[in-house]
Amino acid sequence: MHSPLTPLALEQLAWIAVRGPDARRFLHGQVSQDVTGQPLDRVALAGLHNPQGRTAAILRLVPLAEDAVLLGLPTEIAPAVIQRLRRYVLRSKLTLDDASAAWEAVGLAGPEACTALAAAGLLPAGPGVGALARQGERLAWRHAADPQRFIVLAPRATGLPDGWQPGTEATARLAWHAADVAAGLPQVYAATAEAFVAQMLNLDVLQAIAFDKGCYTGQEVIARAHYRGRVKRRMQRFVTMAASTAPLLPGDSGTLADGRSFRVVDAAPLPDGRLAFLAVAPVAAGAVDEEAPAPSAATVTRLAVATLPLPYALPD
Numbered sequence: 001m002h003s004p005l006t007p008l009a010l011e012q013l014a015w016i017a018v019r020g021p022d023a024r025r026f027l028h029g030q031v032s033q034d035v036t037g038q039p040l041d042r043v044a045l046a047g048l049h050n051p052q053g054r055t056a057a058i059l060r061l062v063p064l065a066e067d068a069v070l071l072g073l074p075t076e077i078a079p080a081v082i083q084r085l086r087r088y089v090l091r092s093k094l095t096l097d098d099a100s101a102a103w104e105a106v107g108l109a110g111p112e113a114c115t116a117l118a119a120a121g122l123l124p125a126g127p128g129v130g131a132l133a134r135q136g137e138r139l140a141w142r143h144a145a146d147p148q149r150f151i152v153l154a155p156r157a158t159g160l161p162d163g164w165q166p167g168t169e170a171t172a173r174l175a176w177h178a179a180d181v182a183a184g185l186p187q188v189y190a191a192t193a194e195a196f197v198a199q200m201l202n203l204d205v206l207q208a209i210a211f212d213k214g215c216y217t218g219q220e221v222i223a224r225a226h227y228r229g230r231v232k233r234r235m236q237r238f239v240t241m242a243a244s245t246a247p248l249l250p251g252d253s254g255t256l257a258d259g260r261s262f263r264v265v266d267a268a269p270l271p272d273g274r275l276a277f278l279a280v281a282p283v284a285a286g287a288v289d290e291e292a293p294a295p296s297a298a299t300v301t302r303l304a305v306a307t308l309p310l311p312y313a314l315p316d
Contacts, residue, residue, distance in 0.1 A: 053221030166244025
């Protein structure tokens with residue numbers, strides 16, 4: 001992966017700024033995370049859902065201050081999310097704008113990442129995912145369970161620490177993406193917006209749902225799935241058995257060799273030509289698939305794969 005002094009520019013991410021005295025309270029009523037209780041030293045995942053509990057976006061909530069939060073998400077769905085959120089602002093005292101042009105995000109990975117962050121005063125003190133450090137207006141947090149992966153965010157006016165020159169090398173971008181897939185990190189893109197109920201994307205396991213908070217859009221469906229029954233379809237991690245020249249894209253659907261239907265959440269090519277991917281499928285092989293996805297534009301039949309472990313446990 002890249003040296004920490006040539007960090008990877010995360011150009012695929014957009015940043016929405018929500019600022020004002022009602023910022024946290026407003027977001028608390030819109031997303032599945034406990035925003036009012038989020039500490040300033042932790043980045044948290046949250047889901048934005050429709051009334052049926054299906055996920056319209058997965059957001060990274062970055063607390064800038066008690067009255068300001070940045071929302072990180074894929075650039076391709078940012079306009080739709082801004083439009084959705086603005087419908088509910090009403091008389092809330094806040095501003096909600098695309099702040100992507102004002103912020104620069106980079107990824108750091110590898111054995112020297114901690115050394116570089118410590119030298120810049122940006123090494124998070126906590127070991128857990130989302131642990132956040134600040135140095136002036138710059139922020140850095142642990143991106144995944146891998147202790148050597150971080151995201152650093154800095155205002156463009158301030159810039160990154162001296163000597164850090166962001167890179168955009170294709171190989172590094174693919175490696176970062178593959179590491180996200182290996183970490184079991186779900187993402188929602190335009191092709192999969194509102195395709196999956198929150199638990200299908202393992203948002204409950206990833207601590208992106210606060211089941212003890214007040215109302216938010218989709219809460220009734222999400223809570224019912226949590227308290228009344230086992231979720232039969234979950235995001236799982238797979239790798240194709242053979243190299244392939246045909247990509248798998250978010251939203252693609254198909255059938256595994258064991259007969260289970262699947263729908264792709266995210267996918268990344270591996271150096272050996274195989275495809276690693278996250279897909280929602282029945283947890284148990286041979287289970288009756290009552291919620292099989294409708295065939296998509298790209299449908300794969302009898303795909304031979306190996307199931308790989310996730311770095312977190314799914315509920316029984």
